[in-house]
Amino acid sequence: MTISRRTLLTAGASAGLLTACGSNTGRDDDAGAGPKLSQWYHQYGEAGTEQAVERYAAAYKKAKIDVQWRPGNYDQQTAAALLTDSGPDVFEGSPTLDQIQGGQVIDLSDLLEDVRDDFNPAVLAPKTYDGKVWGVPQVIDMQLLYYRKSLLSDAGVEPPATLDALIDAAAKLTTKKVKGLFLGNDGGAGVLGGTPLYAAGLELVTDDGKVGFDDPAAARTLAKLHQLYTDESLLLGAPADWSDPSAFLQGLTAMQWSGLWALPQVQKELGDDFGVLPFPKDGSGAPAVPVGAYGAAVSARSRHQDTAKDFVRWLWVERTDYQEDFALSYGFHIPARISLAKKADKLKTGAAAEAVRFTGEHGYAQPLLWTPAAQTAYQDALSRIIKSGANPESELRTVVRKVSAELDRVKKKS
Incomplete structure (x- = not known):
């Protein structure tokens, strides 16, 4: 199956540092009308998505946006690229706690000053750390x-x-x-x-x-x-x-x-x-x-951070028409903005309306503190319990110890 937004919702999805990234980032200043920014997306399975994001990028006039469609293990590619000077300026993803604590992404809180309450809290929470927003949610999958x-x-x-x-x-x-x-x-x-x-x-x-x-x-x-x-x-x-x-x-x-x-x-x-x-x-x-959402984030290694932030606000805060188009024209997703989800015609009736209601009343996302190590410990135990009939009490005692140690580790870094 081609990679799609639904990978955010699989229990084993996590980022790593295994795949090297390409060197064609488009980071040069010969764009004429402002700097040239590279923007990375994972390879969507929905037809028309790539053409849509290229159209959005072309409409931004303060810089030339070089959209890069990244096939393969996107999260691992991005994690590796953020450690180098050849990575993206703007990228689609869910910044991890290690990336935030390591200073690999920048604070985007000011982009949402007047609209923060309009983003679905279930998908905004995992992109928030220490009271600051590190990624602007794009769409909701559930x-x-x-x-x-x-x-x-x-x-x-x-x-x-x-x-x-x-x-x-x-x-x-x-x-x-x-x-x-x-x-x-x-x-x-x-x-x-x-x-x-x-x-x-x-x-x-x-x-x-x-x-x-x-x-x-x-x-x-x-x-x-x-x-x-x-x-x-x-x-x-x-x-x-x-x-x-x-x-x-x-x-x-x-x-x-x-x-x-x-x-x-x-x-x-x-x-x-x-x-x-x-x-x-x-x-x-x-x-x-369960809900999930990739967000738009900005690399701390970008040489054009202010322009990159302006582009993210323009696309994912100001251009609500593009946000609705991205969510509902090339697949079926819920806009991350509550106001857009309420007014979208395709989401007003039937099962679609029920799905929107479910996300508001019952939606949860994996918390930012739920690290890949914690996920692996729990997921392995869950598999043994369901498939092999392992004792749930003893399995969960072991998981609690491992997750507690992992939470202590990440809190010491904060």
């Missing part, structure tokens, strides 16, 4: 649960509002030809991440920088995911994985966890015979919806 209305109705099943109800519904909807639920070919081990914890009323990291799931409720919730994996109501081994809605559309499953990007295709093929839900709550928790 995951949600699709269900086939007719199949649920025929089985006498209500759309599940709790995790226990989801497990029961999956069992009742399973027949010889149809499985009740599809969470990915690994039973959800790769995609669910912290979503079940948030649904249980917990979190990955607390506001004061501590482990947010050192609670018996975490083990109880994750144990239920193993139950789903073993009771033969989950679809496993589908032709395509969770991000592709084909298993749902082909009638292989009555319910599927996927992304907002799948909604236009689902609507086209199923009409009104589907609905969408957040991940259902467990115990005293609340429904949860």
Whole structure:
């Protein structure tokens, strides 16, 4: 699958320093009408996106913007480039805590002085550190649960509002030809991440920088995911994985966890015979919806930081027409600005409107303090719990120790 915005939402996505970057940055001052800036994007899978961002760049008159489409492992390329003088001036990404603490990106807080409250807080929070904004969110991607209305109705099943109800519904909807639920070919081990914890009323990291799931409720919730994996109501081994809605559309499953990007295709093929839900709550928790957003950031090594900042404000704050176009014309995403999401015609009715509501009421993003090391420790344990039936209590005790040590490490650097 071509890299797309949905990679932000996969549980294992992280940046590294493994891939060398090219030297063609366009950093020269022969542009005539101001400096020449290089702007990096990852390679989108949606047709027309590259042409759109080139059109936006051409409309900016204070500098010549050299748009670079970067195939391959984009996050690793960018992480390496930020350590050199040959990297981008402006780049699409989610600055990591190490990059912020290491002075590799610059503070963009002043760009949002008059509009900060208009950005969805779930996606702005992971780009905020020490009260400062280090990346301006571009669009919102999210995951949600699709269900086939007719199949649920025929089985006498209500759309599940709790995790226990989801497990029961999956069992009742399973027949010889149809499985009740599809969470990915690994039973959800790769995609669910912290979503079940948030649904249980917990979190990955607390506001004061501590482990947010050192609670018996975490083990109880994750144990239920193993139950789903073993009771033969989950679809496993589908032709395509969770991000592709084909298993749902082909009638292989009555319910599927996927992304907002799948909604236009689902609507086209199923009409009104589907609905969408957040991940259902467990115990005293609340429904949860994972959201993610790349942002526009500025390299601290840019020789034209003021111009680069002006370009970011122009494109991602002032040009709301481009922001809506970018979100909804080349795929299906939610604008990062609350006001734009509310007024966009494509998001006003049906499942799309529900998705917008979910992000506002139940959306969460991985916190900035949730580092790749913490992610790896948790993700490995989650996989063992779901797929191998490892003891949730002992697995989570180990994860809590590792994550606590990692949080202590990053807080010492601040």
